[in-house]
Amino acid sequence: DTEVTQTPKHLVMGMTNKKSLKCEQHMGHRAMYWYKQKAKKPPELMFVYSYEKLSINESVPSRFSPECPNSSLLNLHLHALQPEDSALYLCASSQPTSGGKRNIQYFGAGTRLSVL
Amino acid sequence: AQSVAQPEDQVNVAEGNPLTVKCTYSVSGNPYLFWYVQYPNRGLQFLLKYITGDNLVKGSYGFEAEFNKSQTSFHLKKPSALVSDSALYFCAVRDIGSSNTGKLIFGQGTTLQVKP
Numbered sequence: 001d002t003e004v005t006q007t008p009k010h011l012v013m014g015m016t017n018k019k020s021l022k023c024e025q026h027m028g029h030r031a032m033y034w035y036k037q038k039a040k041k042p043p044e045l046m047f048v049y050s051y052e053k054l055s056i057n058e059s060v061p062s063r064f065s066p067e068c069p070n071s072s073l074l075n076l077h078l079h080a081l082q083p084e085d086s087a088l089y090l091c092a093s094s095q096p097t098s099g100g101k102r103n104i105q106y107f108g109a110g111t112r113l114s115v116l
Numbered sequence: 117a118q119s120v121a122q123p124e125d126q127v128n129v130a131e132g133n134p135l136t137v138k139c140t141y142s143v144s145g146n147p148y149l150f151w152y153v154q155y156p157n158r159g160l161q162f163l164l165k166y167i168t169g170d171n172l173v174k175g176s177y178g179f180e181a182e183f184n185k186s187q188t189s190f191h192l193k194k195p196s197a198l199v200s201d202s203a204l205y206f207c208a209v210r211d212i213g214s215s216n217t218g219k220l221i222f223g224q225g226t227t228l229q230v231k232p
Contacts, residue, residue: 004159006159031218040204040225040227041224041225042206042222042223042224042225043160043206043222045219045220048219056219090159090160092159092160094218095218103148103210103218104150104162104165105160105162105218105220106162107152107159107160107161107162108159109157109158109159110157110158110159112157
């Protein structure tokens with residue numbers, strides 16, 4: 001099973017709302033990722049968690065707040081977003097080993113976020 | 117700095133004909149290369165990877181890729197295209213500076229259109 005599950009599939013929020021995106025995997029992966037993707041563009045890395053600790057923050061604005069409560073779950077908390085934050089948010093997971101053989105990232109279907 | 121380039125925004129091919137989606141890379145050291153496919157409103161699906169070894173890599177759904185070190189290329193190929201292969205394709209290289217996190221650097225993507 002190579003499934004990464006993201007909820008919700010769609011989310012519409014106002015600029016003053018607080019919402020959360022959820023990602024779950026049961027492949028035993030210890031690295032988890034958040035990406036932002038605009039239409040027809042490549043995914044842009046936002047955050048990386050390795051062994052439940054934040055290891056990369058790609059200078060993401062503080063209105064995005066990641067959380068990794070355990071090895072299977074990854075959340076992205078959203079607050080005071082801007083319309084330009086509207087995008088597809090993708091979660092991925094992989095083995096965090098240094099050998100490239102295991103570093104296949106498996107992606108969820110994404111959450112389509114619209115900020116009004 | 118490491119990078120990948122996909123020189124074609126779109127590739128059009130007739131069903132049953134062979135297809136090639138091009139990718140060139142620029143890395144220091146040995147490249148870890150990947151191909152992903154994205155269907156509309158979906159996440160990225162892993163197709164294949166090159167780490168070391170055989171220059172012809174076989175992947176999912178009948179796809180294969182040819183690694184050419186002298187030309188720094190990793191082109192995706194399929195002998196006979198299907199209409200259902202129509203999608204957005206991304207080439208990616210693992211960022212070797214990212215230690216154990218497996219950070220990927222993506223190309224800009226190539227839209228493959230297979231016509232009946």
